[in-house]
Amino acid sequence: xxxxxxxxxxxxxxxxxxxxLRCDPISGHTALYWYRQSLGQGLEFLIYFQGNSAxxxxxxxxDRFSAERTxxxxxxxxxxxxxxxxxxxxxxxxxxxxxxxxxxxxxxxTRLLVL
Amino acid sequence: AQSVSxxxxxxxxxxxxxxxxxxxxxxxxTVNLFWYVQYPxxxxxxxxxxxxxxxxxxxIKGFEAEFIKSKFSFNLRKPSVQWSDTAEYFCAVRxxxxxxxxxxxxxxxxRLAVHP
Numbered sequence: 001x002x003x004x005x006x007x008x009x010x011x012x013x014x015x016x017x018x019x020x021l022r023c024d025p026i027s028g029h030t031a032l033y034w035y036r037q038s039l040g041q042g043l044e045f046l047i048y049f050q051g052n053s054a055x056x057x058x059x060x061x062x063d064r065f066s067a068e069r070t071x072x073x074x075x076x077x078x079x080x081x082x083x084x085x086x087x088x089x090x091x092x093x094x095x096x097x098x099x100x101x102x103x104x105x106x107x108x109x110t111r112l113l114v115l
Numbered sequence: 116a117q118s119v120s121x122x123x124x125x126x127x128x129x130x131x132x133x134x135x136x137x138x139x140x141x142x143x144x145t146v147n148l149f150w151y152v153q154y155p156x157x158x159x160x161x162x163x164x165x166x167x168x169x170x171x172x173x174x175i176k177g178f179e180a181e182f183i184k185s186k187f188s189f190n191l192r193k194p195s196v197q198w199s200d201t202a203e204y205f206c207a208v209r210x211x212x213x214x215x216x217x218x219x220x221x222x223x224x225x226r227l228a229v230h231p
Contacts, residue, residue: 003158033218042119042205043221056218091159093219102147102166102209104219106159 002026004107006092012113013082021077021110025094032075033104034059034067037089046090049075082114117142119208121222128196128229136191136225138206147209148189149219150180154202162204165189176200201229 005024013019025032034046045059049069060066064082069075079086089111093104122137140146150162163174170182180191189206206222 035219035221040223042121042223043207043219045218045220048218059218093159102217103149103161103164105161106151108158 004092004094004105006090006107006110008110009108010111010113012115014115015084016081018078018080019082019112021079021090021112023075023077023092023094023107025073025075025092026096026105027073028096029094029105030072030097031095031104032069033093033095034075034077035091035093036061037091037109039088043091046077079112082112084114087112087114117208117210117220119206119220119222121204121206121225123225124223126225126227128227130198130229130231131195132229134191134193134196134200134227136204136206136227138189138191138222139187140189140206140208140220141187142208142210142220143187144210148180148182149207149209150174150178150189150191151205151207151221152202153205153224159205162191196227196229198229198231200227202227 007022032049035043037043047067048056051072052069064080067077089109091109092107095104118141120139148165151159152162153159165172165182173179203224205224207219
């Protein structure tokens with residue numbers, strides 16, 4: 001079946017502008033995660049959704065970052081007043097309910113470049 | 116705080132050489148362990164995982180990893196690498212928080228280049 005999809009695949013923006021990144025999880029997956037992969041670094045956890053609620057927002061780097069999930073499906077990560085240090089690949093992952101939730105399936109990512 | 120260390124940032128091998136990539140984690144409680152691979156231009160894919168049972172786990176494409184609890188390690192191995200194994204490899208640890216949810220903590224990754 002279809003995997004996790006993300007859009008856009010690439011985004012170039014100017015410093016100070018807002019951006020929205022979208023994630024479509026695998027159908028039926030209840031958990032959704034956002035990670036950030038900066039150049040030369042590993043993946044950094046940002047936020048986790050179970051259904052539409054976000055029990056863990058501990059990874060969001062500042063209040064410029066927010067995320068929502070509607071209908072237990074699509075999620076949007078919004079970065080306001082972007083800064084150059086926000087440049088990174090933003091990855092979304094989803095996992096099914098129950099024990100299988102232990103494995104996360106990743107999307108292709110959105111490559112964000114802030115000029 | 117939990118952390119994951121991957122000791123080798125860049126590894127260069129010739130085809131047919133043996134591979135071992137180190138991974139150590141700091142969390143002392145129950146952990147689930149993963150290796151993910153990212154081939155050039157592709158997204159992260161699960162290579163193998165350990166939840167419980169036999170500490171030697173086998174994954175796709177001939178990879179295996181051994182969980183050594185006393186050493187907090189989960190090293191990735193392959194007896195004979197191929198050019199197509201050129202990729203970036205990430206070790207990850209899953210920790211379980213109250214409420215049953217989880218997040219993955221990743222190492223910085225190891226870039227493997229295999230020369231024909």
